[in-house]
Amino acid sequence: MTRNSPREQAEGLVRLFLQERLTNANEPPGVREAVVQSLVGQVETIEKRISEQIGQLRSPSSQSIPDAYFIDEEEAENALQYVAAGIRAARAREGFLTADPRRFEAGFAFALASSARWALLEESSRVPRPKTRHHLLARSLMPIPWQDHDDEWPPPTAVDLQDTRNFTGNDAEPVRVTEKPYNGWVQLGMLERQATFASTYPEQPSRQLLISSGLEVTDESIQVDSMPVGTNPPNIWLTTYDHLLPGIDQSSAAEILADLQGPLSEMANYQGQRSAPHPHRGVGLRPFTLLPRLEIVAFLDLRPESPTVRHCLVDDQGPALVGRNWRGFLIHNGSYTPLAPAVHGADLIVRPDLYQRLEGALDKNRIRSGINVRHFEGEDNDMEGD
Helix, strand or coil, X not given: CCCXXXXXXXXXXXXXXXXXXXXXXXXXXXXXXXXXXXXXXXXXXHHHHHHHHHHHHCCCCCCCCCCXXXXXXXXXXXXXXXXXXXXXXXXXXCCCCCCCHHHHHXXXXXXXXXXXXXXXXXXXXXXXXXXXXXXXXXXXXCCCHXXXXXXXXXXXXXXXXXXXXXXXXXXXXXXXXXXXXXXXXXXXXXXXXXXXXXXXXXXXXXXXXXXXXXXXXXCCCCCCCCCCCXXXXXXXXXXXXXXXXXXXXXXXXXXXXXXXXXXXXXXXXXXXXXXXXXXXXXXXXCCCCEEECHXXXXXHCCEECCCCCCCEEEECCEEEEEEEEEEEEEECCCCCCCCEEEEEEEEEEECHHHHHHHHHHHCHHHEEEEEEEEEEECCCCCHHHC
């Protein structure tokens, strides 16, 4: 196999870490080439140092990439910022002068500056693992007992609810929050993953329990293997609903909700989002983040909290809809590796008076309490990427 040249490796670093921002800035003339040239002479040093960094952070037998900010990303970022600082001067030398230098530089700064806003919002929304969940999921509050006791696998929660997709009767009542300061709020949706590494001594495969629950609206039967949450970009935490759905107002949102079919909560999909970090590198992203449907936000006339520092939408009375996430129960793979959280979870909760309004708009009789519980053994559970 032919080894890539230093220039090819430098170009690869730019594509890996800087491509999105250069594209958003409409490829400023000369910037990409200047960054590549800056990195070419550092390739050998970067290779040596990153090997040392990985060696210090994982055991010799491990193949996982440690959750850390490595020198390759650091030097690519340094090169971009150094080059970008001279854009206006470089353009001036070529005869391109600007009448408004501040606006010129601000435009490039917005597109090229490093931002961890999505990761920061997630971290600011982290809470101690809450007990709020459907009462039939209560046994899942004791996470991964199968790590030490083979007779606990598969976990009783997964066995009992394996073929259940909707709760009925009294079990179908909405889940109420039990933690302060949100006592009595309604949980629109919840996701939690519990997972363990494979181990050699004792020999044991990787195992995973995935729980999803949430309120959904449907007039038809639901596929057993589906989940009671949807997917959508996370922009509603930062942007008002009328920018995301131009022309919508409370009245038109109410009409949409009257015919709505599907979950009330959705998983955030960060693909294509500006400044979304790599899920498994640097500041990273949580495996799950929940957000409300846009039509619900429009109907309730909610807006992002100002300043926006967490997953929270407000109205004139204060916090109205909140997204929480959690992680914990540190474990390892039986080797000399850093501990990793075995539990990752998220939920979405709404103030009770607003939920009462939602019930009226959706028709209480159409709202179902959905559930999906899955368990896996001996499959790649992606823990090493967390």
